[in-house]
Amino acid sequence: MNQKGCIDVDTFQGACQCGAVKYSVAPGPARQTVCHCRMCQRATGNAFAPLMEVDNDRITWTGYAKTFRSSNIAERGFCDECGTPLFYRMIDRDTTEFMAGTIDTDIVFHPVENYGAESRLSWVFGLAAVAEQETVIPADQPIVSHQFDHGS
Ligand SMILES: [Zn+2]
Numbered sequence: 001m002n003q004k005g006c007i008d009v010d011t012f013q014g015a016c017q018c019g020a021v022k023y024s025v026a027p028g029p030a031r032q033t034v035c036h037c038r039m040c041q042r043a044t045g046n047a048f049a050p051l052m053e054v055d056n057d058r059i060t061w062t063g064y065a066k067t068f069r070s071s072n073i074a075e076r077g078f079c080d081e082c083g084t085p086l087f088y089r090m091i092d093r094d095t096t097e098f099m100a101g102t103i104d105t106d107i108v109f110h111p112v113e114n115y116g117a118e119s120r121l122s123w124v125f126g127l128a129a130v131a132e133q134e135t136v137i138p139a140d141q142p143i144v145s146h147q148f149d150h151g152s
């Protein structure tokens with residue numbers, strides 16, 4: 001991978017919610033971006049896709065990610081069991097762009113580009129100024145996660 005904006009990252013792992021699909025990525029260059037395009041919004045059900053692009057030959061898979069050919073230039077991988085969106089992949093590139101929210105490891109994420117800026121939702125700009133509230137877990141009603149790693 002030889003693209004503008006790459007940084008070297010340590011090994012990292014990730015998975016879907018149910019754990020049927022897991023991946024591990026060997027250390028090396030990565031390109032971190034945020035994509036606001038309309039297709040990423042729909043594919044993630046979210047305002048944007050935070051993406052971590054790495055070479056395919058550094059990835060070790062456990063389980064099988066089903067893919068959807070979302071356009072003539074790209075496919076998107078997801079878990080067929082729990083529906084978690086896992087990656088975006090350009091057909092003519094030997095790289096995979098992981099959805100950063102599926103990464104287990106506490107990684108450094110410094111996006112070098114806001115791609116698809118024409119579709120960036122206006123409310124995204126103001127989020128940093130919105131009041132914060134941590135997750136509330138009542139002592140008598142603990143949340144029992146069915147995700148395999150509880151989001152570590
Ligand atoms: Zn799954």
Ligand SMILES: [Zn+2]
Binds near residue numbers: 035037038041116
């Ligand atoms: Zn996109």
